Amino acid sequence: MVDEDRRKFLGVCLGGVAAAAAVAVSYPVYNYLAPLQQAKTAGKVVIPEQEVPVGGAKFFEYAGSTAVLVRRQSGDLVALSAVCTHLGCIVQWEKEKQDFLCPCHAGHYSHEGAVLSGPPPKPLAKLPFVVANGVITVG
Numbered sequence: 557m558v559d560e561d562r563r564k565f566l567g568v569c570l571g572g573v574a575a576a577a578a579v580a581v582s583y584p585v586y587n588y589l590a591p592l593q594q595a596k597t598a599g600k601v602v603i604p605e606q607e608v609p610v611g612g613a614k615f616f617e618y619a620g621s622t623a624v625l626v627r628r629q630s631g632d633l634v635a636l637s638a639v640c641t642h643l644g645c646i647v648q649w650e651k652e653k654q655d656f657l658c659p660c661h662a663g664h665y666s667h668e669g670a671v672l673s674g675p676p677p678k679p680l681a682k683l684p685f686v687v688a689n690g691v692i693t694v695g
């Protein structure tokens with residue numbers, strides 16, 4: 557009787573382990589095969605307006621690359637590619653200076669993406685966006 561109970565208990569334990577292993581294997585496969593969430597909005601990225609503070613920047617993924625939204629002190633918004641036009645590093649927002657610095661070769665861009673100094677040959681690419689009902693839609 558004790559052996560039978562032990563077998564049942566071991567069976568339940570092995571079943572639980574098998575179920576956990578099945579989930580552990582299938583979840584990454586599902587994540588890999590499932591379409592990206594951004595694809596649901598046809599390449600557009602939706603960001604709540606409150607996530608871009610005055611004088612601040614919000615970086616996000618857009619069309620397989622990094623982009624950034626900047627809210628100027630005046631409240632105006634700018635959407636830019638965050639990919640440096642020199643050799644493709646991701647620029648960083650310098651809140652104190654209200655400009656962008658490329659950490660790779662010290663390229664400087666204005667808050668609107670214009671080249672201020674350094675090796676970048678072109679401004680940061682501007683991205684289209686609209687603001688409606690407290691939501692910024694880029695793309």
Ligand code: FES
Pocket residue numbers: 640641642643644645658659660661662663674675676
């Ligand atoms: S990659 Fe940005 S300055 Fe060189």
